[in-house]
Amino acid sequence: MRILAVTRATVVRIARDRGALFFMVLLPVAIIVVIGVTVRGFDQFRVGVVAAADAGPVTRDLVTTLTDDPALRTHVYPDQSTARTALRRSETDAVVVVPATLDRQAAGPGTVTLPILVAPSATNAQAAVAAVESAVADHAGRVQAARFTVAETGGAFDSRLGLAARTAAATPSVSVTQRTVNGQSSYLPLGYSYSTPTMLVLFVFINAVSNGASIVQNRQSGVYSRALAAPVGAGTLVLGETLAYLSLALVQSALIVSVGALAFGVSWGAPAAALALVGVWALVGTGAGLLAGALFRTPEQVHSIGPAVGITLGMLGGCMWPLAIVPAWLRAAGHVVPQSWAVDSWTELLSRHGGLHAVLGYLVILTAYAAGLLLLATLALRRRLASVG
Amino acid sequence: MATPQAAQTIRPQQDAEPLLDCSKLVRRFGSRTAVDGVSLDVAPGETYGLLGPNGAGKTTTIKIVCGLLEADSGTVRVAGLPVRAAPGPAKRLIGYVPQEVALYPDLTVRENLLFFGRLYRLPRRRLERRVEEVLELIDLTARGEDRVDSLSGGMRRRLNIGAGLVHSPTLLVLDEPTVGVDPQSRHAIMESVRRFGDQGMAVIYTTHYMEEAERLCDRVGIIDHGSLIAEGTPRELVALVAEKDQVQLVASGDLTRYAEACRALPEVEGADVDRSDEGTVHAVVRDARSLLPRLLDLAHANRVQIRSVEIVEPDLEAVFLHLTGTALRE
Numbered sequence A: 001m002r003i004l005a006v007t008r009a010t011v012v013r014i015a016r017d018r019g020a021l022f023f024m025v026l027l028p029v030a031i032i033v034v035i036g037v038t039v040r041g042f043d044q045f046r047v048g049v050v051a052a053a054d055a056g057p058v059t060r061d062l063v064t065t066l067t068d069d070p071a072l073r074t075h076v077y078p079d080q081s082t083a084r085t086a087l088r089r090s091e092t093d094a095v096v097v098v099p100a101t102l103d104r105q106a107a108g109p110g111t112v113t114l115p116i117l118v119a120p121s122a123t124n125a126q127a128a129v130a131a132v133e134s135a136v137a138d139h140a141g142r143v144q145a146a147r148f149t150v151a152e153t154g155g156a157f158d159s160r161l162g163l164a165a166r167t168a169a170a171t172p173s174v175s176v177t178q179r180t181v182n183g184q185s186s187y188l189p190l191g192y193s194y195s196t197p198t199m200l201v202l203f204v205f206i207n208a209v210s211n212g213a214s215i216v217q218n219r220q221s222g223v224y225s226r227a228l229a230a231p232v233g234a235g236t237l238v239l240g241e242t243l244a245y246l247s248l249a250l251v252q253s254a255l256i257v258s259v260g261a262l263a264f265g266v267s268w269g270a271p272a273a274a275l276a277l278v279g280v281w282a283l284v285g286t287g288a289g290l291l292a293g294a295l296f297r298t299p300e301q302v303h304s305i306g307p308a309v310g311i312t313l314g315m316l317g318g319c320m321w322p323l324a325i326v327p328a329w330l331r332a333a334g335h336v337v338p339q340s341w342a343v344d345s346w347t348e349l350l351s352r353h354g355g356l357h358a359v360l361g362y363l364v365i366l367t368a369y370a371a372g373l374l375l376l377a378t379l380a381l382r383r384r385l386a387s388v389g
Numbered sequence B: 001m002a003t004p005q006a007a008q009t010i011r012p013q014q015d016a017e018p019l020l021d022c023s024k025l026v027r028r029f030g031s032r033t034a035v036d037g038v039s040l041d042v043a044p045g046e047t048y049g050l051l052g053p054n055g056a057g058k059t060t061t062i063k064i065v066c067g068l069l070e071a072d073s074g075t076v077r078v079a080g081l082p083v084r085a086a087p088g089p090a091k092r093l094i095g096y097v098p099q100e101v102a103l104y105p106d107l108t109v110r111e112n113l114l115f116f117g118r119l120y121r122l123p124r125r126r127l128e129r130r131v132e133e134v135l136e137l138i139d140l141t142a143r144g145e146d147r148v149d150s151l152s153g154g155m156r157r158r159l160n161i162g163a164g165l166v167h168s169p170t171l172l173v174l175d176e177p178t179v180g181v182d183p184q185s186r187h188a189i190m191e192s193v194r195r196f197g198d199q200g201m202a203v204i205y206t207t208h209y210m211e212e213a214e215r216l217c218d219r220v221g222i223i224d225h226g227s228l229i230a231e232g233t234p235r236e237l238v239a240l241v242a243e244k245d246q247v248q249l250v251a252s253g254d255l256t257r258y259a260e261a262c263r264a265l266p267e268v269e270g271a272d273v274d275r276s277d278e279g280t281v282h283a284v285v286r287d288a289r290s291l292l293p294r295l296l297d298l299a300h301a302n303r304v305q306i307r308s309v310e311i312v313e314p315d316l317e318a319v320f321l322h323l324t325g326t327a328l329r330e
């Protein structure tokens, strides 16, 4: 009951702080939206398309195929010269130039040639071309199916192409299966599935550290000292604060996970594993928050230094960009901070659909971080409390 | 200044078992001895004032009493229970009001009282009833739902005291409850301290306001440099200087040096500048009438202009000057 009195006071105080609520709930969601919308993946190739505006169904189907391909980030250019400029400026990896005669050629016999422009210096060019080829092969399959149908049963090519497209959409797609098997394993999925778990990791930590200000305040105001004059030990105070910080981190996590699942369609992977991960990460945050509360001298220090530390650790740990794209030494350095292990775990759950056993190793490491931080924080805080008298 | 009051005859039960019993407390900080062998006891219903200048060791003594600081040696017992060895039962009896306001600024008045009450495991019903009583007592019932940071300084001081009362302590420990409070609030605080004594609560209370100690306390201990240098009822203490005269010189010039020069005279027991009343030198002397010309000569020699001289009845201020040679400082 005395422990809960401490917990309650801290939770009420922080819940009453509008600023804290903004940083705990609104800001993370806002940033999830911004990043979710802008970050369309680090494993996509940027492909430009130039096509006649008044082209027929085959051209339209090809452009749609390229645009909808999850491996490609497609931009349609109005004409070839604009596309070439973009290529020269490295704004795109390759440009597909759809011949104006594509529809006519596709309906007739012979081979159709589809030129792809690449810049000689572009490192991604070959891979981009390969990705385009696989998308085009898809499209070509449908065109052939349409022609086959026309030849066998008659009818208009256009309507047969539509039929082929619908049939293809209803049939499990070979290329989609391949993507899963090859597994872009070093990356989280794209869009909100990228931004939500990374921001969960980033913000739960930052907010927990910022909440450390309330502990510094209690140390300064003499509330702890006074509480210790009651039949209450330092351990009770530390435990009460631990519970408060843990509950706050868990509530915040629950909010972000729910918003991600309900509003942004994030699928969080195996529930048991996701739950364990959220719990352990909340403990890591709790430990860091208590430590901040024990180490800093003024609440202002916590508010100015805490978030900066949190953001730096987030960058190092792969919350801002995937560690797969940074140099190996930086990736190794990043794995000094707990954030990297949390992001790795979410990648495992969301991209590779691993279960509890797949992230067990990560969970053990994160638990060790949480235990270490909590231990350090408890010792530091108990020492502080011993000398407040 | 107020004269010693007669209230002492009504309340204290000095022959009863002491509620608070401190014996030979010593506490050092590095090479500095903050508390140097303090022994004192407070009877149930008694109000005890610990009077001393800044840095005398009042807060250190209070913190040892409340079990917040460990003494290097000596013991504290509350109702016979050791505060340090088995703190729980002893601490339950103590209500501690720290020198600085120690409250949650962003919780309401009521929430603060509830919080401190919960630390003593009061059952819910009783806690709620006590909180209402305390609110009444500190005259903050109307402000119960207001956040502490919206209260005036004096109200915060009152709540600071209230937070030490929720669990109905038998020993109330107040560390300078009236410091930095306007005269009106100060009066209210002193009134409530008096009432606690009347209710049978033992009160130990530190201050460096002489007149407060004289008015409120059944007994006063004078502490300086960590040691109790005198103890007794205000009347007994003043009797120590009954044969002496207290001289108040209103003057201008380098008064600090002048007070020093006065102290050098063998007939002067103590002299110092009154910090609360800029431009006044207090001196405790033997036979003021015959010494006066020499004090004036000394003023002349130190280029101090004397504007008025008054010989007043000795009070605790005089006692302090007599005992230490210098004044209590604010």
Ligand SMILES: Nc1ncnc2c1ncn2[C@@H]1O[C@H](COP(=O)(O)OP(=O)(O)OP(=O)(O)O)[C@@H](O)[C@H]1O
Binding pocket: B029, B032, B033, B034, B052, B053, B054, B055, B056, B057, B058, B059, B060, B061, B099, B208
């Ligand atoms: N935590 C500490 N560390 C070092 N020295 C301390 C500590 N607390 C008190 N002291 C020293 O002990 C002496 C007594 O301090 P204390 O606070 O008990 O005085 P006080 O009588 O309460 O003074 P005031 O009227 O200013 O409140 C002072 O010299 C002070 O500097």
Ligand SMILES: [Mg+2]
Binding pocket: B058, B059, B060, B099, B175, B176
């Ligand atoms: Mg003090």
